[in-house]
Amino acid sequence: SRLPPGPLGLPVVGSLLRLDPAAPHESLTALSRRYGPIFSLRLGSVPTVVLADARLVREAFAKDACTGRAPLYLTHGVMNGKGIICAEGALWRDQRKFVASTLRGLGMVKAGPRRERLEKLIADSVDCCLQKLEGATVDPLAALQHCVGNVMNALVFGRTYAEEDPVWRWLQHLQEEGTRLIGVAGPLNFLPFLRFLPQQRRNLRFIVEGQRATHQLYSRLAAEHGDGQDDLLGAFLAEAERRRASGEPGQRFFCDEQRNYLLADMFGAGLDTTLTTLRWFLLMMAAHPHEQELVWEELRALGRRPTLEDMGSLPRLEAAILETQRIRTVVPVGIPHGVLQDMTVGGFLVPKGTMVLPLLWAIHMDPQHWPDPERFNPARFLDDDGNLVRRDNFIPFQTGKRVCVGEELARALLWLYCGALLRRLRVAAPAPSTGGVDLRGRCGITLTPAPQPLTFYTR
Ligand code: HEM
Numbered sequence: 001s002r003l004p005p006g007p008l009g010l011p012v013v014g015s016l017l018r019l020d021p022a023a024p025h026e027s028l029t030a031l032s033r034r035y036g037p038i039f040s041l042r043l044g045s046v047p048t049v050v051l052a053d054a055r056l057v058r059e060a061f062a063k064d065a066c067t068g069r070a071p072l073y074l075t076h077g078v079m080n081g082k083g084i085i086c087a088e089g090a091l092w093r094d095q096r097k098f099v100a101s102t103l104r105g106l107g108m109v110k111a112g113p114r115r116e117r118l119e120k121l122i123a124d125s126v127d128c129c130l131q132k133l134e135g136a137t138v139d140p141l142a143a144l145q146h147c148v149g150n151v152m153n154a155l156v157f158g159r160t161y162a163e164e165d166p167v168w169r170w171l172q173h174l175q176e177e178g179t180r181l182i183g184v185a186g187p188l189n190f191l192p193f194l195r196f197l198p199q200q201r202r203n204l205r206f207i208v209e210g211q212r213a214t215h216q217l218y219s220r221l222a223a224e225h226g227d228g229q230d231d232l233l234g235a236f237l238a239e240a241e242r243r244r245a246s247g248e249p250g251q252r253f254f255c256d257e258q259r260n261y262l263l264a265d266m267f268g269a270g271l272d273t274t275l276t277t278l279r280w281f282l283l284m285m286a287a288h289p290h291e292q293e294l295v296w297e298e299l300r301a302l303g304r305r306p307t308l309e310d311m312g313s314l315p316r317l318e319a320a321i322l323e324t325q326r327i328r329t330v331v332p333v334g335i336p337h338g339v340l341q342d343m344t345v346g347g348f349l350v351p352k353g354t355m356v357l358p359l360l361w362a363i364h365m366d367p368q369h370w371p372d373p374e375r376f377n378p379a380r381f382l383d384d385d386g387n388l389v390r391r392d393n394f395i396p397f398q399t400g401k402r403v404c405v406g407e408e409l410a411r412a413l414l415w416l417y418c419g420a421l422l423r424r425l426r427v428a429a430p431a432p433s434t435g436g437v438d439l440r441g442r443c444g445i446t447l448t449p450a451p452q453p454l455t456f457y458t459r
Pocket residue numbers: 061084085086096265266269270271273274277330331334335336396397398399401402403404405406407409410
């Protein structure tokens with residue numbers, strides 16, 4: 001077979017200059033309208049294939065050959081292929097299995113006492129968040145970051161922090177700056193020699209320093225951790241001990257260094273994405289009061305705060321969450337995969353060493369599947385009788401063998417937060433004369449909204 005079509009690039013930079021650094025998802029989407037749902041280009045030194053159709057993503061990501069990560073400087077040079085997000089091969093398979101089964105043990109199951117414990121943990125954090133927002137005119141970011149952050153702290157490390165705890169403040173700052181700088185350092189991935197430029201060197205030093213300092217903290221948390229296994233760290237320590245005792249070869253995957261990379265990955269992957277989705281949800285509700293009223297009607301009819309049991313029976317709430325995930329996909333360029341063996345996708349050859357980008361923005365904004373895609377319209381996810389409908393061209397967690405391992409937890413968090421917040425509060429935008437709501441996103445690794453206040457009236 002032949003390679004997918006695509007633009008001719010310049011030597012050295014390839015097609016990098018075609019990408020708007022502030023909106024790479026839009027530049028790539030424009031190219032997909034021109035070259036089709038599968039096309040190839042070279043980004044600096046990295047040969048890349050872009051998939052702009054959910055069917056092609058499903059086909060590609062179902063293959064073992066496509067479970068690698070892209071040959072990027074940050075994944076391989078900074079993350080060293082450790083942890084889970086950047087791991088490949090035997091290490092990835094081992095850690096993926098361990099994480100998936102640990103998350104099930106922590107309550108990501110359909111029913112039972114563990115699920116109730118998880119639900120209580122989230123519900124308590126929602127209460128904390130409600131207290132901070134009720135009656136206030138603020139950007140909800142700080143409240144959400146603290147409250148959702150503590151759910152992740154509890155699940156990953158087995159502890160929570162007071163809001164003003166200096167260690168927690170420092171962790172939040174590192175996370176925010178790190179995510180921003182990794183975005184800024186994007187070109188470094190494709191042109192690794194850029195790391196010799198002074199500005200890039202400073203950014204990289206911050207990222208590597210932050211990594212070293214958080215790993216030190218994690219080692220301390222591990223040393224202080226008891227025998228309990230109600231969190232990922234506890235489960236890791238117990239599994240490391242079990243493998244050491246039995247002397248099995250898999251014990252090499254449970255060293256202290258891998259533990260620290262894994263903890264950082266789980267905390268980072270879980271918090272940023274969920275937080276950003278919640279921020280977009282509140283902004284969309286404020287900008288579309290009529291849609292907010294429809295959700296409110298449904299919640300009023302229920303007469304109490306929704307629980308996980310109610311998932312599947314509140315279609316308006318669910319459709320509003322799904323439509324938020326469509327119109328402001330938090331990872332608009334998608335999380336790239338790497339090709340481990342030559343393979344074919346859509347009849348085209350995709351050679352070993354290629355980076356595969358599942359271009360979620362193009363998929364979720366495709367006018368053929370989503371008429372008038374820039375319009376926020378939850379009814380897209382409802383049929384004429386108001387029942388929820390599954391949509392094929394919608395893959396916010398991606399698909400296949402590496403699909404988001406936290407999807408169940410993310411859906412539970414979004415459900416309980418969005419339901420409780422809208423049941424108790426009416427979210428309103430500032431008057432249009434003062435600018436209204438700014439729904440344009442800024443693209444780092446995630447597509448985030450601009451900081452802006454909202455008013456939270458008691459219902
Ligand atoms: C709305 C919230 C979330 C969204 C939109 C989201 C989205 C994604 C996406 C698109 C991927 C890439 C999948 C792939 O490579 O094919 C991913 C991977 C991942 N997510 Fe999430 N995620 C969310 C929440 C979470 C949460 C709460 C956790 C933690 C429990 C989590 C942990 C992970 C991990 C560890 C991976 C890497 C999986 C692997 O490489 O095998 N995510 N997520």
